[in-house]
Amino acid sequence: MSPMRIKVAVPAPFFHPLDYLPGNTPVTLGCRVVVPLGRRKIVGVVTGLVDQVEDNDGIKCRPIETNLDEDGPSIPAPVLRLCEWAARYYQHPIGEVLAAALPAYLRKIKPPAERATQARASSKTRKALSKVQALNPGQQAALQALETGAGTFSVSLLEGVTGSGKTEVYLARVQQVIDQGLQALVLTPEIGLTPQLLDRFKARFGDAVAVMHSGLGDKARASAWRAAHEGRCRVLIGTRSAVFASMPKLGLIVIDEEHDQSYKQQESFRYSARDVAVVRAQQAKLPLILGSATPSLESLHNAQSGRYLHVHLQERATAQRLPELRLLDVRGMSLDHGLSKPLLDAIERHLQAGGQVLMFVNRRGYAPAVLCHDCGWVAPCPHCDARLTLHRARGKLICHHCGAQARVPLRCEACSGTTLIPVGQGTERVDEALQAHFPRARIERMDSDRARKAGELKRLLKEVRNRDIQILVGTQMLAKGHDFDGLTLVGVVTADQALYSADFRAIERMAQMLTQVSGRAGRGEVAGEVIVQTHEPEHPQLQNWLEQGYAGLAKGLLAERRSARLPPFGHLALLRADALDAQLAHAFLQRVATLITRGPIDVLGPIPAPMERRANRFRAQLLLSCESRARLQNLLSKLVPQIDSIEGARRVRWSVDVDPIDLF
Ligand code: ADP
Ligand code: ZN
Ligand code: ZN
Numbered sequence: 001m002s003p004m005r006i007k008v009a010v011p012a013p014f015f016h017p018l019d020y021l022p023g024n025t026p027v028t029l030g031c032r033v034v035v036p037l038g039r040r041k042i043v044g045v046v047t048g049l050v051d052q053v054e055d056n057d058g059i060k061c062r063p064i065e066t067n068l069d070e071d072g073p074s075i076p077a078p079v080l081r082l083c084e085w086a087a088r089y090y091q092h093p094i095g096e097v098l099a100a101a102l103p104a105y106l107r108k109i110k111p112p113a114e115r116a117t118q119a120r121a122s123s124k125t126r127k128a129l130s131k132v133q134a135l136n137p138g139q140q141a142a143l144q145a146l147e148t149g150a151g152t153f154s155v156s157l158l159e160g161v162t163g164s165g166k167t168e169v170y171l172a173r174v175q176q177v178i179d180q181g182l183q184a185l186v187l188t189p190e191i192g193l194t195p196q197l198l199d200r201f202k203a204r205f206g207d208a209v210a211v212m213h214s215g216l217g218d219k220a221r222a223s224a225w226r227a228a229h230e231g232r233c234r235v236l237i238g239t240r241s242a243v244f245a246s247m248p249k250l251g252l253i254v255i256d257e258e259h260d261q262s263y264k265q266q267e268s269f270r271y272s273a274r275d276v277a278v279v280r281a282q283q284a285k286l287p288l289i290l291g292s293a294t295p296s297l298e299s300l301h302n303a304q305s306g307r308y309l310h311v312h313l314q315e316r317a318t319a320q321r322l323p324e325l326r327l328l329d330v331r332g333m334s335l336d337h338g339l340s341k342p343l344l345d346a347i348e349r350h351l352q353a354g355g356q357v358l359m360f361v362n363r364r365g366y367a368p369a370v371l372c373h374d375c376g377w378v379a380p381c382p383h384c385d386a387r388l389t390l391h392r393a394r395g396k397l398i399c400h401h402c403g404a405q406a407r408v409p410l411r412c413e414a415c416s417g418t419t420l421i422p423v424g425q426g427t428e429r430v431d432e433a434l435q436a437h438f439p440r441a442r443i444e445r446m447d448s449d450r451a452r453k454a455g456e457l458k459r460l461l462k463e464v465r466n467r468d469i470q471i472l473v474g475t476q477m478l479a480k481g482h483d484f485d486g487l488t489l490v491g492v493v494t495a496d497q498a499l500y501s502a503d504f505r506a507i508e509r510m511a512q513m514l515t516q517v518s519g520r521a522g523r524g525e526v527a528g529e530v531i532v533q534t535h536e537p538e539h540p541q542l543q544n545w546l547e548q549g550y551a552g553l554a555k556g557l558l559a560e561r562r563s564a565r566l567p568p569f570g571h572l573a574l575l576r577a578d579a580l581d582a583q584l585a586h587a588f589l590q591r592v593a594t595l596i597t598r599g600p601i602d603v604l605g606p607i608p609a610p611m612e613r614r615a616n617r618f619r620a621q622l623l624l625s626c627e628s629r630a631r632l633q634n635l636l637s638k639l640v641p642q643i644d645s646i647e648g649a650r651r652v653r654w655s656v657d658v659d660p661i662d663l664f
Pocket of ligand 1: 133134135136139160161162163164165166167168169317318483
């Protein structure tokens with residue numbers, strides 16, 4: 001007997017699936033179907049089959065037009081269950097969650113004929129696979145600890161310094177899973193930035209590997225998805241949305257660099273792929289490995305409290321020592337475009353010895369502000385509460401928040417003075433300064449401005465590896481898992497910004513970044529050196545990091561978080577609203593706030609966002625916090641569905657961010 005109603009989740013902002021009548025072909029849960037919505041036709045996913053309806057349910061339903069999945073659902077039951085959990089937890093419409101789980105190609109309406117010709121995973125000629133490296137005793141012990149059985153849920157935090165051989169352990173663990181006839185899912189922060197992980201998996205497992213990330217075209221993404229869905233690929237390597245991939249024989253999930261912020265989607269469906277992976281592993285009874293040299297405080301806390309297994313790799317896999325860290329007190333020193341004499345001398349020394357240097361600057365562009373020396377005017381973005389960044393190479397001032405561009409002014413807009421000076425250092429400026437000091441060295445700059453050009457990052461990384469480049473100047477883009485044998489010095493122009501930041505995660509991030517960036521030094525034969533310039537050498541957190549490393553610092557930070565009841569000891573949700581008028585956003589959130597029963601839930605705000613005006617919209621926020629995740633969830637599930645009907649909701653843009661990682 002066919003059902004009377006079919007519930008279809010459509011990619012539109014409805015919190016519930018819509019009701020349709022059955023069409024000509026039978027459907028099952030998880031099938032993609034073409035349905036009418038208003039005057040449009042769209043692809044939705046079947047989430048429910050209803051056998052009985054009340055006599056007169058009063059709704060006039062239209063029938064489903066086509067079932068695109070006659071051969072079986074594209075969203076198999078475990079993925080549907082996961083998406084339903086994510087929709088509830090992140091308070092996001094289920095149709096949009098399901099849309100995020102499917103590659104764009106599979107969300108298009110296409111005639112069946114076209115579907116038949118869809119690309120199959122292309123089989124490349126089988127390359128000689130790399131030899132299996134013998135694990136050292138530390139790695140063997142780690143592997144053994146990670147061998148929790150298939151069919152049981154476990155989360156293990158694999159904490160090992162950079163270069164300790166974590167990747168080699170993943171490879172060995174994935175091999176075991178493949179040998180059992182199962183599939184492995186490996187998540188990585190940004191494939192473009194870390195081609196080495198991918199290369200090593202491909203070298204080991206050849207055609208058994210499929211890759212899925214946003215840099216691929218629609219068809220390539222869809223064919224990787226299909227290879228996983230049909231069980232043909234044994235290892236799927238992907239960025240965050242791959243956490244929803246359909247894998248019928250999934251036996252293991254690995255999350256590399258689990259602390260990385262790019263696992264959190266920052267717009268629309270604001271989920272954390274790491275946290276979704278934990279739930280996926282739990283629902284499907286799987287082992288999950290979280291790997292990092294600098295674990296997030298959340299994962300560390302879970303490991304220390306015994307919820308996760310804590311597995312350590314204490315030493316570097318090769319005989320190299322970890323680099324020597326040095327805080328360089330630059331107070332009172334004369335700085336040449338931000339560079340002190342001792343730092344320049346160190347660069348000289350390393351270059352003389354044939355080493356390579358990585359110079360880390362946390363901003364792109366030439367200088368983050370342009371200041372009038374006569375009156376103190378600073379060139380502002382006309383649309384944001386922000387300063388314009390000078391991009392000298394392009395001859396422009398650019399706002400890094402809204403993208404606005406302006407010509408470089410010749411005169412001050414306030415006093416017509418002509419002495420305009422660039423303040424602060426960006427990658428372009430440090431690059432230029434180093435060119436002047438080391439004219440014979442080949443110096444290249446690497447930041448997102450440059451990486452925009454296709455293939456540029458890959459080319460530069462290769463040139464560094466071939467030692468054609470002596471000094472690489474770049475942003476934190478370079479802090480990710482690259483492995484440069486000849487790199488002996490890492491310089492950090494300043495570590496101070498994080499120390500003054502209002503963001504409670506700033507120091508954790510700074511320490512992660514500094515530790516990761518330092519991990520780039522001394523991977524080859526020669527021991528490395530790391531020099532961090534600072535005006536705050538006595539800052540307790542910097543000292544902590546220096547003396548006890550990331551782990552010691554993390555311990556101190558966790559104690560602070562505990563007393564402030566911040567994550568992981570308290571749970572947060574951030575309601576944001578923006579409007580053309582500051583008052584509209586504020587008043588709207590004020591009305592939202594009145595719906596919240598205080599007591600167990602702390603409500604902060606509404607307050608203006610730290611950068612109140614961005615792209616001409618005024619932004620306000622309401623921060624909810626609670627010691628109990630369940631209580632906060634309970635409140636949100638009642639509150640969020642009501643928000644659209646609150647007075648003024650149509651005149652603002654609002655969103656809810658559960659477990660926000662960024663309070664801006
Ligand atoms: P991580 O992922 O922890 O940064 P990797 O797995 O990339 O560490 O290992 C760092 C370096 O050590 C790599 O060059 C790798 O080839 C090498 N390596 C790893 N394990 C071993 C081993 N057991 N024997 C020899 N070299 C190893
Ligand atoms: Zn002026
Ligand atoms: Zn702007």
